[in-house]
Amino acid sequence: GAGVSQSPSNKVTEKGKDVELRCDPISGHTALYWYRQSLGQGLEFLIYFQGNSAPDKSGLPSDRFSAERTGGSVSTLTIQRTQQEDSAVYLCASRQGGEQFFGPGTRLTVL
C-alpha cells in the first residue's frame, strides 16, 4: 500500500511570499503530525491532528504558520510571509497505533 506522500518535493520561494505544503497520510491513520528539520536544530514538532479533536499547535514557531486537515485525511501546512529562517525540510507523519510513518518531506528554500 501507499505510504505517506508529500508535495511538492522541493519549493523555492522569495522572502515575503506565502507557501502551501501538502501531506497525504496513510489511509485510515487518524493521527497526523508536521515536523520541521533544519541544520543544527534537528527535527522539531510543529502540530498534531487526531481525528476530530482540536489540533495541538504548541510547536508552531509563529502566527505565520498554520495548518489544517480536511475530512480527517489530507493536511496542508501554510507559511505566510516567508522568511529566510523558514528554510528547512518539512516532514509529515501519520500514525495508527504506536509507530509514526514519515513522508519524504518538502525541502523549502526561501531566497
Next chain:
Amino acid sequence: QKEVEQDPGPLSVPEGAIVSLNCTYSNSAFQYFMWYRQYSRKGPELLMYTYSSGNKEDGRFTAQVDKSSKYISLFIRDSQPSDSATYLCALANAGNNRKLIWGLGTSLAVNP
C-alpha cells in the same frame, strides 16, 4: 540544555564492526523510545520501538533503554555499507499525542 542529547558524529567504521549509538535525556516522563534511520533526502524510517525500560533485538539491531540513567542505546552488529545513514533517537511521553522529541542524529559511515 536540550531535552535529548545525541552526539552528531560523524562516526566512521569498517564493514563488519559493531556500532554503538546513544542518547541521553533529561525528562523522566518519557516512556516511548525509538530509533529512526534517515538516508539522505529521505524521511526517517523506524528501526526500533521500545516502551519503558529493557532491551529489544531485531536482527542485527539491539536497542537498550536504561531509565534510571536516562540513557538509550542502539547497537548494530556486523555493520554493512548499506547501514551508512543518519541515526536519530526519538522519545515520547505517555500522553495521547505521542509527539516525538528528537536527538540531533548521528551520521554513520560504514566503509567496505
